[in-house]
Amino acid sequence: MTEQLPVRVLLPEYQTRRLPWKREDPAAPEIVVGHVLDEEALFQAATGAHTIVHLASAQWWGRQRDLERVDLSGTRNLIAVARSARAGRLIYLSQQGAAPSSAYMLHRIKGQAEELVRNSGLAYTILRPGVVFGPDDAFINHIAMMLRVNPFFFLMPGQGEVVLHPLYIDDLVKAIMRCLESLDAVDRTIEMGGQEYTTLDDLLRTVMRVTGMYRPIIAVPPYLLRWVTFVYSRLLPRTLMTPQWLDILATHRTASLSNMYDHFGFQPRRFEDTLLTYLPQQRHFFRLLRYTFRRRPGRI
Secondary structure (H helix, E strand, O other): OOOOOOOEEEEOHHHHHOOOOOOOOOOOOEEEEOOOOOHHHHHHHHOOOOEEEEOOOOOOOOOHHHHHHHHHHHHHHHHHHHHHOOOOEEEEEOOOOOOOOOOOHHHHHHHHHHHHHHOOOOEEEEEEOOOEEOOOOOOHHHHHHHHHHOOOOEEEEOOOOOEEOOEEHHHHHHHHHHHHHOOOOOOEEEEOOOOOOEEHHHHHHHHHHHHOOOOOEEEEOHHHHHHHHHHHHHHOOOOOOOHHHHHHOOOOOOOOOOHHHHHHOOOOOOHHHHHOOOHHHOOHHHHHHHHHOOOOOOOO
16 A cells, blocks of 8 residues: 555454554554444444445354354444445455355355345455464464363364365455455455465364474364364353354365465465464463353454
8 A cells, every 4th residue: 555544443342452553553543332233333433434344253253143143234234334324345354165055154144244245235345265364363273272272182073185275364454455456356256365275184284283282183073073062162151163163164165376466466475384473482271261261242
């Protein structure tokens, strides 16, 4: 970007307690406290905005009712408010494999939300990344936490042959910023991924190699892990492996390797090289305790 654009952020109250920027910084984003089910806060956030980037989702922490509430009802509210505030464009972050008729809950709800965006009457861009990873992600970090808590083995859904396309969070942010400048991205659905494909088995072994936590891998039928996840979700406020987690691993999730360069003009970072910059330094056991016993947000 040749100039810094003003940014306004809609955040639920609990997320305003730990911000990655200083409030007194004159370049800091303006904060509106609220959530996607609060139409008044939504309208306040959308008023005067040219482009709205819709990132709110219960993908990593919610149950089906949370996804329906946040991802579907929240998207409906946002579209209504965006039309009322005369916003110029909506950028929606979806998921590879999203389809309204999908057999998997996560992809079905994401697909239904995509249809709402396409039929909204707004100019839009739908971005479909693969597995997004970074210092605070809920996929690679959760694998590391599971390795830390169980020193004997790792339960892998299926045979590990599913192909994934991990994308680093900074590359996703860079792509969103490039979207703001690109007319070619308007009214399009763009599949996104990193610089290489990896099978689930290879991904697990890469995380073990980077963290030094080597464990025997035991292949388990996915339906059995779904049952175990269901039981744990009734005993603990949050579980590391969720139904949505298993939805992503149910089948191949990839985009063309050239998509990032073709659409956004840059090459994303490599998976293992990027993990080495932060994953070995993280304290996975203490993060596990904080995550597992933290309550699910009532609003987002």
